[in-house]
Amino acid sequence: MNKVSNYESYEIKISRSRFLVHLCYVEELQEAKDFISKISKAHPTANHNCWAYAVGKQGEYAHSSDNGEPSGTAGKPMLNVLLKHKLTNIVAVITRYFGGVKLGIRGLIDAYGGTLDEAILLNGIEELVDYKKLEITTSYGFKDILAHRLGKFELASIETTYASDVNVTISIKETLLDELKQYLDELQNAGKISFKQIKE
Incomplete structure (x- = not known):
């Protein structure tokens, strides 16, 4: 639309x-x-x-x-x-x-x-593009690798905050969401990250 x-x-x-x-x-x-x-x-x-x-x-x-x-x-x-x-x-x-x-x-x-x-x-x-937000939590040791790999996706925005862990909030077109979530699932299963979709 x-x-x-x-x-x-x-x-x-x-x-x-x-x-x-x-x-x-x-x-x-x-x-x-x-x-x-x-x-x-x-x-x-x-x-x-x-x-x-x-x-x-x-x-x-x-x-x-x-x-x-x-x-x-x-x-x-x-x-x-x-x-x-x-x-x-x-x-x-x-x-x-x-x-x-x-x-x-x-x-x-x-x-x-x-x-x-x-x-x-x-x-x-x-x-008219629908965007979805995801919040990813990772370690300081993995943050640069994550940033590099996320760069391969067409993200609308990316925001990083630092605390005991690194929190990355990203926005992506709804049409690309499934592909990204599949990739993040693999990282989560490997213990590299945790993530959740933010409901707006």
Whole structure:
């Protein structure tokens, strides 16, 4: 799954109507609903505040609304854009100030879907990566060997603290976790280290 790199607003005029795109990163459904409410209150004189969101590890909580536009012409095209780019943990609201020219069904679908697509591409898309943390305890005599061997893994971060033993806290992509744990199991069985996964 992916996420948007930035969440800058975007505005475009289509046939004298103003379309304002508002984007926000969210992790909970309530956050998405709160953002929709916030934007709607900020634009009380707008003709429509149409929205779509995808929330969850795989974007499994997805919903949209036409907010008064003809059925299927606003929210669904917006949601389709989110799904096309495999985005999750995002809510998008498009505020429309009607300019006096009717766009028709096809025109509305293109306006809402196309405007959101442009806004997302301008803000950029990046992979949404889950990281897991592990805490490793080892001896002073083995710490340099451990550091060298850990260097072969693609770690996001590594933090070392020194006490009676050496404690190393590392962060790694979830997709690489099993491979690393298999290697650490071998070291643990050999009595070189002990380790545990930190639940966040």
